[in-house]
């Protein structure tokens with residue numbers, strides 16, 4: 001059977017086009033729709049699937065954008081509000097009204113309350129024509145104040161939220177942005193356009209200073225060809241500057257800055273109301289969508305490759321933590337996250353003098369720009385970039401007017417504001433819904449409702465398949481509303497070529513999280529039957545989809561079974577079950593020998609894991625942290641480090657304020673914040689006499705502490721009962737033979753002298769020796785070491801003062817020296833007599849050594865309230 005896609009590809013070779021549109025997001029789709037409705041011959045080329053980039057990663061709102069009012073972008077807000085009305089009129093099945101509440105907190109100042117009320121009043125005025133619609137169910141009332149009681153009656157989950165009352169206003173929400181983009185594209189196909197996905201524009205055809213066509217490549221089978229077009233529109237969103245650079249062979253005069261936004265889908269926090277939570281320089285939405293809560297979004301400058309954009313574990317945890325802070329009672333845990341996605345807003349830089357760091361993407365205008373590249377010796381090429389989903393129809397109108405100008409013709413009137421999108425021949429959606437429910441009374445009503453929303457009048461074609469083959473009328477699983485006919489229809493009529501096209505864009509199955517093995521299998525069976533896939537293709541398609549779902553389980557756990565006197569291995573099965581419950585599936589590996597933690601962490605990060613949890617003592621923690629680096633570079637600068645501390649000393653976890661109780665530690669992993677952590681980097685001589693370097697996370701010290709550590713590590717049996725006692729005995733044993741060492745110390749440019757020392761501690765953290773608070777003033781991310789020099793005092797005096805060290809009150813001792821430093825060099829004054837090092841509780845070698853602070857070197861999970869200090 002020749003499917004739509006093959007027919008389209010064949011037509012490319014035989015036809016010449018007035019307009020070639022590059023990019024099948026909503027902007028490209030709207031341009032193609034408008035141009036075909038005005039009679040142009042159009043080809044649209046999309047390198048992946050339609051609406052698979054920014055247009056499939058939005059907050060799904062058709063809205064005016066209340067916050068743009070705060071930036072006084074009145075023109076943009078009015079344009080958006082007008083477009084909001086148009087979308088609900090032309091796509092009533094896919095655009096529904098959504099009530100928002102803006103909670104007014106008890107502590108909100110009068111000024112803020114007044115500001116929101118005035119803002120919403122202006123919002124009402126600017127949308128004066130909002131109810132000029134054929135469907136009364138879409139009418140939007142003016143905003144009003146609602147009491148806490150009234151809200152709680154509908155949203156009891158808001159009980160714990162601290163608010164007095166709220167302002168209620170309405171915007172619209174898309175049932176499925178991907179299907180709305182498709183409805184626009186399908187309309188252009190029915191008007192004669194050639195529309196192709198998985199077709200990438202890789203170059204341009206030129207005739208002197210004109211662009212006259214494009215070189216294209218089929219991304220599935222590598223076929224290449226060229227097509228001619230009189231005008232070319234670059235609608236590639238975040239890739240727009242790349243296409244401009246290919247055409248003009250130079251960087252665009254005004255840079256495109258990409259701002260990243262993430263969303264997560266969680267258990268429902270509300271059922272009816274969306275919540276807008278404004279903050280300073282940020283805001284977030286809690287949006288009810290398809291029975292769940294969609295939470296968005298962030299706004300951060302993105303400097304990576306747009307093809308690689310994804311939600312990092314760090315962003316996810318930080319975002320969850322922000323929601324939990326702003327939405328009292330949400331108590332979202334990592335395991336509540338069902339799905340997430342990231343998108344890039346292309347924002348055209350206004351001031352070329354401004355650096356990317358200075359640029360404020362949150363406050364940057366969301367207005368769109370249209371560039372005519374005649375000035376770049378690329379006549380015939382137009383770029384349309386920026387803007388919002390909501391305003392894309394209007395942007396397309398401007399672009400198509402420009403296309404006519406380029407063609408030397410007077411533009412006919414634009415019809416897209418009055419012509420319903422494909423699949424609409426009704427005025428009132430609910431009436432249509434009642435009709436189809438009656439007509440297909442044999443099907444469960446929720447299935448018909450889902451089909452009516454997604455397909456409009458195309459529902460008849462989908463159900464025709466189910467009437468011919470009743471098996472196709474069955475839901476794909478008993479928890480899903482999607483039926484097999486949708487899969488077959490997607491392949492035959494909607495150009496779905498891959499499993500992900502069906503899961504994420506022709507249906508919403510994937511956007512609600514993992515649909516389960518059964519659904520995946522059935523969907524693949526139906527697709528492979530249609531597309532004659534071999535088993536290897538089925539496997540590869542499944543794997544590509546699985547990555548989308550398991551991508552949230554990106555945690556690798558490194559367990560040292562020998563830590564805590566072999567106890568860690570014994571209790572691990574129990575810990576694993578609890579971790580799974582708290583944060584979902586994780587991958588686990590056990591260390592088998594010294595240094596193995598570093599190798600395992602390095603391998604996991606190279607493979608793409610985003611969070612590494614070290615389970616064990618301070619030594620294991622140190623090994624794992626060393627695995628974050630390869631050739632002195634961070635393997636993944638976004639990667640997050642976390643611990644389940646089961647060791648003897650637990651000195652690093654004390655500094656972090658991490659609880660002692662293992663169950664509590666696991667609970668914290670489900671809900672904690674992420675914090676940048678300084679590391680120390682040291683060069684020293686290892687036990688084999690070689691000069692080596694390594695990182696340390698907590699404290700590196702030398703002298704008595706090194707000798708003590710060596711002794712303590714012999715008390716394996718005692719460590720599982722009392723780390724403190726083992727350390728104390730080790731210290732007594734070391735003291736019997738320890739003689740004060742003479743060391744030359746260079747501390748930045750402030751100190752350079754030879755001293756007799758008992759111990760010198762170069763501290764990032766506060767504790768060593770199983771709870772000795774040797775450096776009470778250390779902070780793990782201040783960019784400084786605290787260097788504590790304990791001089792060569794007598795053993796008797798040391799023992800007298802030991803208790804003070806546990807309490808952190810020893811620094812007042814007149815002989816103790818304290819420095820803040822970034823670089824320390826320690827060299828034995830006499831070559832004879834080894835000075836042992838103690839690095840995070842292990843003895844890796846001797847002096848000479850140098851120590852350098854690395855500020856904000858990696859991210860670490862800490863206790864929710866950033867309690868760095870704990871005893």
Ligand SMILES: Cc1cc2nc3c(=O)[nH]c(=O)nc-3n(C[C@H](O)[C@H](O)[C@H](O)COP(=O)(O)OP(=O)(O)OC[C@H]3O[C@@H](n4cnc5c(N)ncnc54)[C@H](O)[C@@H]3O)c2cc1C
Pocket residue numbers: 022023024025026027028045046047048049050051052053054055056057058059060061062063199200201202235236237238239243259260261262297342343344345385386387388389390391
């Ligand atoms: C986090 C976030 C939330 C948002 N929320 C909202 C919202 O709620 N409401 C709203 O109105 N707006 C919202 N927006 C804005 C809105 O999503 C965008 O304005 C809109 O989707 C941009 O569409 P586009 O077609 O320009 O880009 P895209 O959807 O990215 O489309 C560009 C397409 O070009 C293709 N392409 C690239 N290079 C080539 C090539 N060489 N050959 C062929 N094809 C190519 C890409 O594959 C891509 O599919 C949001 C944006 C973000 C990032």
